[in-house]
Amino acid sequence: SQQGEEDPQALSIQEGENATMNCSYKTSINNLQWYRQNSGRGLVHLILIRSNEREKHSGRLRVTLDTSKKSSSLLITASRAADTASYFCATDAPTSGSRLTFGEGTQLTVNP
Amino acid sequence: DADVTQTPRNRITKTGKRIMLECSQTKGHDRMYWYRQDPGLGLRLIYYSFDVKDINKGEISDGYSVSRQAQAKFSLSLESAIPNQTALYFCATSGGTQETQYFGPGTRLLVL
Numbered sequence: 001s002q003q004g005e006e007d008p009q010a011l012s013i014q015e016g017e018n019a020t021m022n023c024s025y026k027t028s029i030n031n032l033q034w035y036r037q038n039s040g041r042g043l044v045h046l047i048l049i050r051s052n053e054r055e056k057h058s059g060r061l062r063v064t065l066d067t068s069k070k071s072s073s074l075l076i077t078a079s080r081a082a083d084t085a086s087y088f089c090a091t092d093a094p095t096s097g098s099r100l101t102f103g104e105g106t107q108l109t110v111n112p
Numbered sequence: 113d114a115d116v117t118q119t120p121r122n123r124i125t126k127t128g129k130r131i132m133l134e135c136s137q138t139k140g141h142d143r144m145y146w147y148r149q150d151p152g153l154g155l156r157l158i159y160y161s162f163d164v165k166d167i168n169k170g171e172i173s174d175g176y177s178v179s180r181q182a183q184a185k186f187s188l189s190l191e192s193a194i195p196n197q198t199a200l201y202f203c204a205t206s207g208g209t210q211e212t213q214y215f216g217p218g219t220r221l222l223v224l
Contacts, residue, residue, distance in 0.1 A: 030211070031211055033211070033212060040200065040218065040220070041217060041218065042116075042202060042215035042216055042217045042218055043155070043202070043204075043213075043215045044215070045212040045213065045214070048211060048212060088154055088155070092211055097162075097168075098143060098162070098206065098211070099145075099157060099160060099170070100157075100213060101157075102147075102154035102155040102156075103154050104152070104153050104154040105153075105154055
């Protein structure tokens with residue numbers, strides 16, 4: 001079963017708008033990671049946030065983590081058409097032995 | 113990511129055939145993983161290996177086997193392919209203190 005559940009499943013916005021994707025998980029974690037996948041291609045790591053961190057930034061990306069609610073959000077600011085992709089959260093749990101458990105992803109479409 | 117290569121990139125086979133998917137990496141990582149992705153879904157772990165002598169089953173290992181021929185090579189075999197093994201297969205690596213994973217471009221497999 002999937003550790004992470006993402007919401008929404010699909011999101012369509014206009015260029016320049018912000019996009020927010022959410023991830024919920026079930027067990028305690030060491031860290032939570034976000035990956036991006038362009039259509040049919042391999043996943044690319046975007047950002048990692050550790051369980052003792054609450055917020056992290058990387059360029060136009062902002063990730064928050066609320067361990068009390070077992071949830072995370074990924075915010076992409078000033079979106080571009082090139083941001084169109086699927087975004088996955090993945091959790092690394094203390095009992096996982098460095099294995100990641102992936103959510104089902106959010107399909108983001110940014111319209112020019 | 114050119115550091116992780118997969119062959120073949122596309123494969124069509126028939127039910128009952130044995131096939132092998134290969135993965136090579138030049139990142140010098142110890143840990144290697146095989147995932148499958150079904151349309152609209154996240155990734156599910158098939159097998160993983162933390163070094164040449166360490167092979168572990170993931171959540172969906174039935175019908176699959178693996179071989180870690182060297183630190184840089186990790187192969188996935190379908191002993192007797194069946195149509196519900198039609199999917200996109202990804203190899204990934206991680207290593208050292210890095211908790212993130214690096215993915216290959218994927219192999220698209222169709223079992224008729």
